[in-house]
C-alpha cells in the first residue's frame with residue numbers, strides 16, 4: 307500500500323500462517339512517539355531495543371523502525387483535527403505490530419481517546435498487562451515479591467465503547483424520553499432525569515469468551531495456577547455478572563473445567579503440564595483489598611475494561627508504580643498487536659528528560675518476546691535487574707529510595723536507557 311506521510315524503510319512484513327506469527331529477520335515495525343513525555347521516553351527506549359537485538363543476534367536480525375503518527379504529532383503532519391490518521395491504522399493492519407507512547411485525552415469535552423480508538427479500530431481485544439516486581443525497586447508494600455500477576459483487560463467493550471450523551475443535549479433527552487415511554491419503571495430510577503448525562507455499557511458473550519480464552523491460554527502456556535474473573539456482577543448483573551457467568555461457561559465448554567467444591571469455582575487440567583488451573587471469581591472491590599493483603603493467591607486476572615484500567619494502576623503501585631508497568635494490546639486471532647505502557651503522558655514532566663522509560667522499554671521487551679526474539683527480550687530483563695540493583699534509577703524510584711535511606715544515583719530518562727545498554731555487556 308502507498309502511504310502519504312509514512313516512509314516505509316527497507317524490510318519485510320510480519321505475516322501469520324496457521325495462527326503462527328511469521329517474523330522475518332528485518333521486520334518493519336511501526337512506532338508512535340506519543341504526546342507529553344512520549345518523545346523523551348521513546349528517545350531513551352529505542353536504542354535499548356536496538357542494542358538488545360544487536361547483542362543477541364550480532365546483526366543477523368534488525369528492526370526496520372517506521373514512524374507512524376497519532377495525537378499531537380499527527381496534527382503537525384496531517385493537519386489540525388487529524389488525531390488518528392486512517393493511514394496509521396492501515397499501516398498497522400498491513401505490517402501487524404507496532405509500539406506506541408502515551409497519547410493525551412482531554413477530560414470532559416474534546417476528542418475521545420485515541421488510545422481507545424486504536425484498540426477498537428484494530429480490534430485489539432486483549433489488553434495484557436504483566437505486573438511483576440524487580441529486585442530492588444522501592445515499593446509501598448512489605449512484600450512486593452508476592453505480586454506476580456498478568457491482567458487480561460477486555461479492550462473493546464464496556465463503557466469504553468464511548469456511547470454516552472451529555473446532560474441536556476437533544477440526544478440525551480431523546481433517549482430519556484424513549485426510556486420513559488418504553489421502560490417507565492427503569493426511567494423512574496433515574497434520580498434527576500432533567501440534568502442526567504447518560505451512558506451505555508455493552509458487554510457481550512463473544513467479547514467475554516475471546517478475552518477469557520486468551521487468559522486461560524496464557525495460564526496454560528505459562529503453567530500458571532489460576533485465572534480470576536474480576537467483576538462487579540452483584541450490582542451490574544447483566545453486564546459484569548454475565549462476564550463472570552460466560553467466563554465460567556467458556557472454561558467448562560472449551561477446556562472441560564469441572565466444578566470445584568460445589569461451584570462456582572472450577573478446576574481444569576493444564577493439557578501441557580497436567581497441572582491444575584483454578585478458575586475463580588471475585589467482586590472487584592473485594593479484589594482491590596485482596597491484592598494488597600493476599601497477592602500471592604492471584605496469578606492471571608481476566609476482567610472487563612474499566613475494572614482493568616483501575617486495577618492496572620493499582621497493581622503497578624505495589625511493584626513500584628506506573629514508571630515500570632508495561633503492556634500490550636493484542637488480537638490473538640489476527641496477530642495484530644500494539645505494545646504500550648500502562649501510564650499516560652505525565653504532562654508536567656514533558657521535555658524534561660526525567661521520567662522513567664522502563665514501562666515502554668518493558669513493553670518493547672514484551673514485543674520482542676511476542677516476535678519470538680526471546681534472547682533479546684531476556685537481555686533487556688537482565689539489564690533492567692542489574693541497573694536497578696546498582697541503584698541507578700530515575701526520579702520516581704530515587705525519591706522513594708532516598709526516603710527509605712537507601713543509596714541511589716539519580717539518572718535522567720536518557721541516562722537510564724544508556725545504563726541499560728551498558729549493562730547488556
Ligand SMILES: NC(=O)C1=CN([C@@H]2O[C@H](COP(=O)(O)OP(=O)(O)OC[C@H]3O[C@@H](n4cnc5c(N)ncnc54)[C@H](OP(=O)(O)O)[C@@H]3O)[C@@H](O)[C@H]2O)C=CC1
Nearest residue numbers: 408409410411412421628629648649650651652661662702
Ligand atoms: N495509553 C495511554 O496513552 C494513556 C494515556 N493517558 C492520558 O495521559 C494524560 C495524563 O494522565 P494522568 O492521569 O496524569 O496519568 P499519567 O499516567 O500520565 O501520570 C500520572 C502520574 O504517574 C506518574 N508517572 C506517569 N508516567 C511515569 C513515568 N514514565 N515515570 C515515572 N512516573 C510516571 C507521575 O507521578 P508523579 O506525579 O508522582 O511523579 C505522573 O504524574 C491524560 O490525557 C490521559 O488521558 C493516561 C493513561 C494511559
Ligand SMILES: O=C(O)CCC(=O)C(=O)O
Nearest residue numbers: 410411419421422615648
Ligand atoms: O486513553 C486514555 O487517555 C487513557 C487510557 C488508560 O488509562 C489506559 O489504557 O490505561
Ligand SMILES: [Mg+2]
Nearest residue numbers: 615618619648
Ligand atoms: Mg489507565
